Amino acid sequence: MLTLRLYMLQRITALLMAPMVLGHLAVMIYAVQGGLSAAEILGRTQGSIVWLLFYGGFVGAVSVHAAIGLRVIVHEILGLKGKLLDAFTWVIGAGLLVLGGRAVMAVTMS
């Protein structure tokens, strides 16, 4: 369930991500032609501060956004509430941030 604060966090991260999603979709549509390979992709992304900032920001925003989104689903469908619900939200958020951070580092740092 959402309070004003969580709602604003979710909406703000959504606003931040809307152009990022468009960017990501454009990159995917561009990159997918001719097949995908690690060498091709990493060759372009590693060592790039732009990709680091872009995907770093994307990961940060999505960690918050997905955690809150899953919070709502888990409350309404499974009935989780109170401290357990809060713990779930934090675990998801932290987990995505850590995993995503590693992925961003792997892809943008040489």
Added chain:
Amino acid sequence: MSSVPEEMEVSVWRGAGTSGRFEDFRVPAQENQTILDVVSWIQQHSDPTLSYRYACRVGMCGSCAMMVNGVPRWTCRTHVKVALKAGKISIAPLRNLPVIKDLVTDMDPFFDKWVAAEGVHHPTRSRDDEIERIDPEDSARLEANKGIECINCSVCYAACDTVAGNADYLGPAALLRAWTLYNDAKDAGKLNILEAVSGEGGCHNCHSQGSCSQYCPNGLNPMAAIAGLKRASAIAFLKGRK
């Protein structure tokens, strides 16, 4: 639309509290018949122990609201021709409310949430002041007018899946009422209202499924009202931050 057969198979929910089952009745079909007529016929001719509510029977009071084939409706304004599916109709008490008996629900949670959403008038003047002049064309007044026809029938509350999944959620009717008062120039409690609708069961839980506006028999639009509350509370939030 199906043609009306001689007899209809009507399944009616019987029981109290959380236990119960559907009971089948055969009801003679008439050329002009509402679901309320059907329920009344059952109670008058077949089973006098059937409990149900109605009052005006002309679509003004909202007392006769029930689930008809899984959809919340005013039974006095639902013609059997609309409801009949292969000669059958199912009638159940309104969803999302505790069942007292058969088709009668306990409306207390609905009204408790009505009050909790701060749907009460906060006066700006006393009887000793001059009556405030309200411009009927004022945009806020027009916005408020869109919601004042609510008769608390609870159809929107029964239709809403967020109400079903979130026990704290205040629900479309209570929030629509809060929005009408928020837009009422005579009401001094705008901040009280925003606070009341921004808590754990507040307007921000609405997923805009739109079942409330879809099924409101008065053609009201709680979904739009809740969007308005979200807008107002978001602006207040951002202003507060600055």
Added chain:
Amino acid sequence: MIRPHRSHPLWYAFILHRISGLVLALFLPLHFYTLALALTDPERLDGFFRWTDLFIVKVAEVGLVFLLAVHMLGGVRLMAMEWLPWSDNQKTLAASAGAAALLISGLFFLRAI
């Protein structure tokens, strides 16, 4: 199968938004883990990329692209409804979001095959 009170367009928009969000949220850890292999096991990462030559994998990718596009566009519709002045054409906007997502995933598909 769908309960009677749910069979109207805006409810379908809601459930599509919820399911797309859920699937994307479940996909993300996999996505992040796989990409992070560039750090620890680049050969395995290349192995994963070779799977993407399979047609069925490309179809799955198209599905993901659709879900991401429809979730974002649907979300933008919701925020416009909430934060911009009310507009009465929610059903049309919801349908347009779905159509645009189909076009985007269609474009991806054409380039992927």
